[in-house]
Amino acid sequence: MKQRTNALFKLAESHYEAGVANGTQSRMHGWNDHVLPTALLSREIAKKAGGSAEEQELAFVAGLLHDWKRLPDQKLKKLGKEDCHERDSAAFARKILQVYGYSPEETESAAKAIASHSFGLSPENGARSVANAEGIVARALKAADKAGQLGAEGVWRRNVFLGEAKPNFTLEQARDYYGKRIKKFEEFAAAPEGKTLLACKGAKQGWKLMREYEERLHSEEAEAKKSKAVAGFYREAGATGMFLFGFGCGAKGWNEARTAKAYAAGFPIIRAKWLKAKLKKEEEAVVLKGLAFTKRLLV
Ligand SMILES: [Fe+2]
Numbered sequence: 001m002k003q004r005t006n007a008l009f010k011l012a013e014s015h016y017e018a019g020v021a022n023g024t025q026s027r028m029h030g031w032n033d034h035v036l037p038t039a040l041l042s043r044e045i046a047k048k049a050g051g052s053a054e055e056q057e058l059a060f061v062a063g064l065l066h067d068w069k070r071l072p073d074q075k076l077k078k079l080g081k082e083d084c085h086e087r088d089s090a091a092f093a094r095k096i097l098q099v100y101g102y103s104p105e106e107t108e109s110a111a112k113a114i115a116s117h118s119f120g121l122s123p124e125n126g127a128r129s130v131a132n133a134e135g136i137v138a139r140a141l142k143a144a145d146k147a148g149q150l151g152a153e154g155v156w157r158r159n160v161f162l163g164e165a166k167p168n169f170t171l172e173q174a175r176d177y178y179g180k181r182i183k184k185f186e187e188f189a190a191a192p193e194g195k196t197l198l199a200c201k202g203a204k205q206g207w208k209l210m211r212e213y214e215e216r217l218h219s220e221e222a223e224a225k226k227s228k229a230v231a232g233f234y235r236e237a238g239a240t241g242m243f244l245f246g247f248g249c250g251a252k253g254w255n256e257a258r259t260a261k262a263y264a265a266g267f268p269i270i271r272a273k274w275l276k277a278k279l280k281k282e283e284e285a286v287v288l289k290g291l292a293f294t295k296r297l298l299v
């Protein structure tokens, strides 16, 4: 890694870690859980897409800075603010990258990628869009950012995020919200940057798993309405159980001990009762690999 990127890496690590500790950064968008895996994958995707050494470095750098200004949703609500973190983080990147020795062209390339990474406001026309990333750097960043929404990792992050951001949601409302996110991803999957992501190893399987998970939530809900005994079973195991573990964990604020407990209880259940029935052994290994970074919570 070049010296300037190494210095930026250290700055980013301390920024995100301090932000999570003092509550100005969402845990679901923190360093270990999101930013570092996104930056690494962004570089990898840029390489696979045939990007030059410079484009690979910029894809990595954009990954480091892309959620710099992302406040937790509950904090935005308190302040009465809209989420514009892609635009604010891009503005920050324009300032900081020049200080760290990146040329105006390099700075602009990374900043543009950051401005278009979100399923959010287009920096050009203010319209909400799932597809507005142009060029290798921007496409790589957007694809890497959305990779965290797939597979078992995606299930977990979405449920904890919901609990963290929308503590007053009912389970039914939360399920509807989950369904809407799945639809939004469907739109993204049809766009060039979505295709870039789905060409990556394991991504198609992860996306299939998300759709199956949603279907499973609804079929469990229908089953639960038929019988109380069945409802009890599903609340302890399967997709609904996993949902409640994640949602409950987020709703009560982030707590490593609770999360470790939920992982230990929830993930093997969903893996044993659902994933195992669905996936071949080697496919399961792909899903588990996506969860590798969460293993530290299981100590
Ligand atoms: Fe973001």
Ligand SMILES: [Fe+2]
Residues within 6 Å of the ligand: 029, 034, 038, 066, 067, 145
């Ligand atoms: Fe992100």
